[in-house]
Amino acid sequence: MLYAYSLLQPDTAARVRDAFPVLGSPAGLAAEATVCAQLLQTVARGDNLVLEDQLRHWAEELRHR
Numbered sequence: 001m002l003y004a005y006s007l008l009q010p011d012t013a014a015r016v017r018d019a020f021p022v023l024g025s026p027a028g029l030a031a032e033a034t035v036c037a038q039l040l041q042t043v044a045r046g047d048n049l050v051l052e053d054q055l056r057h058w059a060e061e062l063r064h065r
Helices: 011-019 026-043 050-065
Strands: none
Touching: 026 050
16 A cells, blocks of 8 residues: 555655565555555546556556566
8 A cells, every 4th residue: 555655756656566575476566456456446536546557557557467
């Protein structure tokens, strides 16, 4: 969740990834996909709209890992 909410600040998002290397692991990938999907569902309900573009980009990145 922390990474997702930091996506609006790319430097901060990079620091979060560096601080939590588990995000690149297989288990981390599952967690990332879950969080991304949950937040995209909130976008569909009208919440977190400011994150929509970053979440969609993140979802696309996750599909290619």
